[in-house]
Amino acid sequence: MTIKDWPSEDKPRERLFRIGAEALSDAELLAILLGTGNSRETAMDIARRMLSLSEERYGTSLGFLSGLSLDELKGMTGIGPAKVARIKAGVELGRRVYGTVQPGERAFVVRCGRDVYEYVKADITGLDRECFTVILLNARNRVVSKEVESIGSLDASLVHPREVFKNAIRRNAASMVLVHNHPSGDPSPSDEDIEVTRRLVEAGKVLGIAVFDHVIVSRSSFISLRETCPGWFL
Numbered sequence: 001m002t003i004k005d006w007p008s009e010d011k012p013r014e015r016l017f018r019i020g021a022e023a024l025s026d027a028e029l030l031a032i033l034l035g036t037g038n039s040r041e042t043a044m045d046i047a048r049r050m051l052s053l054s055e056e057r058y059g060t061s062l063g064f065l066s067g068l069s070l071d072e073l074k075g076m077t078g079i080g081p082a083k084v085a086r087i088k089a090g091v092e093l094g095r096r097v098y099g100t101v102q103p104g105e106r107a108f109v110v111r112c113g114r115d116v117y118e119y120v121k122a123d124i125t126g127l128d129r130e131c132f133t134v135i136l137l138n139a140r141n142r143v144v145s146k147e148v149e150s151i152g153s154l155d156a157s158l159v160h161p162r163e164v165f166k167n168a169i170r171r172n173a174a175s176m177v178l179v180h181n182h183p184s185g186d187p188s189p190s191d192e193d194i195e196v197t198r199r200l201v202e203a204g205k206v207l208g209i210a211v212f213d214h215v216i217v218s219r220s221s222f223i224s225l226r227e228t229c230p231g232w233f234l
Helices: 012-019 026-034 043-058 063-067 070-074 081-098 113-124 161-170 191-207
Strands: 131-137 143-151 175-181 210-217 222-224
Touching: 012 026, 026 043, 026 081, 070 081, 113 131, 113 143, 113 175, 113 210, 113 222, 131 161, 143 161, 161 175, 161 191, 175 191, 191 210
Parallel strands: 175 210
Antiparallel strands: 131 143, 131 175, 210 222
16 A cells, blocks of 8 residues: 555645644654655655664664765665655755744854854754864854754865855854764864864954854763863964
8 A cells, every 4th residue: 555545634745734744753754755655665664664774773763864875875775866865955955944043033142162062962963974064153143054064074184264164254254163073972172173173263363254163062062172272262
């Protein structure tokens, strides 16, 4: 039996229109993104299998959505290029919406490393690979936007100040906060983390856009380089 054969009140898409997206389960939302199943499984079957695998591997049912690469997603049974594209596009769109202050919404204010941690922990602490994110602030330290700059180990040779500051210049940001996660659970900065921080702080001084902090987060803790090494940010 396919989802088309289900009673109308049980179909994920129809339920979304009737009761709202916020009332649907993770499996139902993922099934809508998948669109269709295959000869052996419905979209709901595939969604449940993916969420179960994610729970086993990452300890969270949605961890794989951000953590897996395109090739890893395509390697899953029943997941072809079209489904992978829809999933990745949905995740990326969610990131961008989450990182943008909506009309009428009070912008989040960043005063310290704890504020940064609370702002990003739901978004990146569950990832299984490093995610380098830049939070842009206005002159009152209110969040203007949050953008993922790169996925993978932070490498000083690959982080170009031109790319990091391009969006800050376009949005007329006063300052920025650098954020990335350590999937290992230990937020202590590596030599690469320190090198990236110093390079970007110096670039910010030249461009007139201050790097307010670099916060490294894990599932349950964080380290603020501004609080541990304040001299770097003067």
